[in-house]
Amino acid sequence: MSGTLDKSASNEGNGYSEKIEGQGQQIEQTPIAPRSSFLAIAKRHFKRFWWAHLIFFCASVLIIALCLVYVAMPKIAQRGVNRSSTTFTDLNFLDPTANTIVLSQDAILHSPSMYTPTLDPFSAALYLVTNGTYAATPMLSIMMPKIHALHPKSIVHTPPQTLNISDMDQLTDYCIQVLTQENVTTALVGKTKLHEGKLPVITVKYNSSTTYKSLNGLAGFNVTDLKLNLSAPAGQPNLVGKAFIPNPSVMTIAMGNVTLNLSTDQAGIVGNSTIHEMTLVPGNNTFSMTSIIDAGKVTSSMNKSGIVTLKIIGTSSVYNGQHLPYYEKALASNVLTLDLNVAAVLANSQ
Structure with missing residues (x-):
């Protein structure tokens, strides 16, 4: 062959041109640029479209923030309210009428949440809870004060307020349970606004049930210092003494003038x-008591040991001249018994 081969570059993969001479012809190959790496392509893309990526980033952050504030935070707030609990330290039922009652209360609010929100004042319906079941209707509606929930606990004071009785039957059932059972459970239910720092105001549901000690059937009731006046005119008190009533609860209950019937199985x-102006306070209570008894029926009911077993049932509760039906029905539901030593009473009456 008479031609010569002149290579000025090695191959197209390295981007070199190749020149071939032979048989009177000259062939040139166009050089091929090296392929760009992914990183280089990405850099060029971001350099060109940086504004689009910035908008996408800001929009994503905004969407996440809005979801956190308007979706997650309300759920977190509601969960915190649901997990809170209340312990009553003072519960007062004063100045009762047939249709109203004055209530005040102090409580400890237990909050496991690390947040310290503030709840606006709100109206809460008070329900009786029996064996975990809420009553069909509330008995009272209470105006709850502004609450600043601290971790792990805070004090909530509800000042005295005159409340209309919403459901007489429910309040009566509550009074019966308070008088006859060891514990009673009630629940406060309502809606309010929750504030937490600079976050938007959140509407939360408040539903908190609390179990607390009640009067336990007046267990420990006793009568002391009894003195019989056999010369008292007919229809006038002829027996006086002291009534001892323990109150294991935190409740103060004004019941007015309370009248109790005395009976025996025999007569x-x-x-x-x-008992005049009877107001039960926490702890031990001692009241002056006056009685009108039929001495003949009492002595005829004595056993061989001179003991008379009296059954005591409340019949009347009158405050400022008004009968209180919810207390009267509660008193009638609780039967007390007392073994009366007639000989000791007569000896103390000398």
């Missing part, structure tokens, strides 16, 4: 007793 009704 039926043998008289009645009255």
Whole structure:
């Protein structure tokens, strides 16, 4: 062959041109640029479209923030309210009428949440809870104060307020349970606004049930210092003494003038007793008591040991001249018994 081959570059993969001479012809190959790496392509893309990526980033952050504020935070706030609990330290039912009652209360709010929100004042319906079941209707509506929930606990003071009785039957059932059971459960239910720092105001549901000690059937009731006046005119008190009533609860209950019927199995009704201005306070209570009894029926009911077993049932609760039906029905539901030593009473009456 008479031609010569002149290579000025090695191959197209390295981007070199190749020149071939032979048989009077000259062939040139166009050089091929090296392929760019992914990183280089990405750099050029971001350099060209940086504004689009910035907009996308800001929009994503905004969407996440809005979801956190308007979706996650309300759920977190509601969960915190749901997990809170209340312990009553003072519960007062004062100045009752047939249709109203004055209530005040102090409580400890337990909050496991690390947040310290503030709840606006709100109206809460008070329900009786029996064996975990809420009553069909509330008995009272209470105006709850502004609450600043601290971790792990804070004090909530509800000042005295006159409340209309929403459901007489429910309040009566509550009074019966308070008088006859060891514990009672009630629940406060309502809606309010929750504030947490600079976050938007959140509407939360408040539903908190609390179990607390009640009067336990007046267990420990006793009568002391009894003195019989056999010369008292008919229809006038002829027996006086002291009524001892323990109150294991935190409740103060004003019941007015309370009248109790006295009876025996042998003779039926043998008289009645009255405690004037009876207000039960936490701890031990001692009241002056006056009674009108039929001495003949009492002595006829004695056993061989001179003991008379009296049954005591409340019949009347009058405050400022008004009968209180919810207390009267509660008193009638609780039967007390008392073994009365007639000989000791007569000896103390000398």
